[in-house]
Amino acid sequence: MKEIVEFFKQILHSIESETKNNVSNVNPTEIFNEGWMTRLLVHQSIKEKIKIDGLIDFSKVKNWSSEGLISSPFVKTKKNKEGYTHTDIALGDFTINYENRGDIIVAKKATTFGIIEAKMKSNLSQRTTNALNYNQASRNLACIAENVKNESCQTFFTVVAPRKMIDKHDIKSQVERDKIIHQISNRYKLSELTVDMELINRAKKCNIKVLSYEDWIDLLSDKNKGVINKFYMNCLKWNRVK
Numbered sequence: 001m002k003e004i005v006e007f008f009k010q011i012l013h014s015i016e017s018e019t020k021n022n023v024s025n026v027n028p029t030e031i032f033n034e035g036w037m038t039r040l041l042v043h044q045s046i047k048e049k050i051k052i053d054g055l056i057d058f059s060k061v062k063n064w065s066s067e068g069l070i071s072s073p074f075v076k077t078k079k080n081k082e083g084y085t086h087t088d089i090a091l092g093d094f095t096i097n098y099e100n101r102g103d104i105i106v107a108k109k110a111t112t113f114g115i116i117e118a119k120m121k122s123n124l125s126q127r128t129t130n131a132l133n134y135n136q137a138s139r140n141l142a143c144i145a146e147n148v149k150n151e152s153c154q155t156f157f158t159v160v161a162p163r164k165m166i167d168k169h170d171i172k173s174q175v176e177r178d179k180i181i182h183q184i185s186n187r188y189k190l191s192e193l194t195v196d197m198e199l200i201n202r203a204k205k206c207n208i209k210v211l212s213y214e215d216w217i218d219l220l221s222d223k224n225k226g227v228i229n230k231f232y233m234n235c236l237k238w239n240r241v242k
Contacts, residue, residue: 014026015028015031015234028238029238032231032234032238032239033239034118034119034120034160036231037213037232038088038116039066039089040228041160041213041217041220042058042064042089042116044220045219045220046058046059046064048220048221048224050220052209052211052216054209055114055156055207055211056091056114056158056207060112061091061092061112062092062093063093063094064090064091065090067086067087067088068086068087068090068096068103069085069086069087069102070084070090070115071084071085071146072084072085072139072142073193073199074191074193077191077192078191079190079192080131081191082128082129085139085140087143088115088116088117088118089115089116089118091112091116092106092110092111092112092153093106093107093110093113093153094107094113095107104147106147106148108149108150110150110153111150111153111154112153112154112155113144113147113148113153114155114206114207115140115143115157115158117136117137117160118159119161119165119171120236121162121239121241122165123165123169123171124159124169124171124174131190133183133186134183134186134187135174137159137175138179138180138183138184141184141203141206144157144202145199148202149202154207155202155206155207156206156209157206157207158208158209159211160210160211160213160216161210161212162212162236163213163214163215166210166212171210172210175208180203181203184200184203185200217229
């Protein structure tokens, strides 16, 4: 393990010291991207037990994982079905087995469950193969409502991105609750299914929030804020977010 840690130190050094005569061994965006930025923030937020108002209390998060698979109401439909959704970050009361496939199994008595969709420069995807007006927010919210049946469970969904990209893509308007509920309802019709009103009601109760990396970093203690902000600055630099 020490050898592996040393290897990654060398990779980071090659990126930091990149010049015309010294090319980085790895494309910097393989490390400085929204995935690792968000994992770093989740890890530190749990460690510091921070609370994001209107969204999540990290002191209550029992488990988190990235790139897990979560089912939707439409994975087994005969018409216009879809595959499992890859979650950027899932948090809460669930189990996952990557040795099998990586399916997220939310506990029946879960008290907290949510998904973070991470973006650095790109916009939310606006469609799926079989649904032209069904964006990433709607798809994630449908997955949450499909998998959390415990009415007392606090559910949440957030998109995290640089402040400039939130404004540029007008992400806040894309995650408006009424718009999302409308897209989920239409998705049922595309699959020729009766709209599941119980699922719709669970989706309506989910906390939805758009969060900037800048605001999230600002919640951390001064002791760790500088290091994480430096990582973020590299994410902006290498992803050409001006």
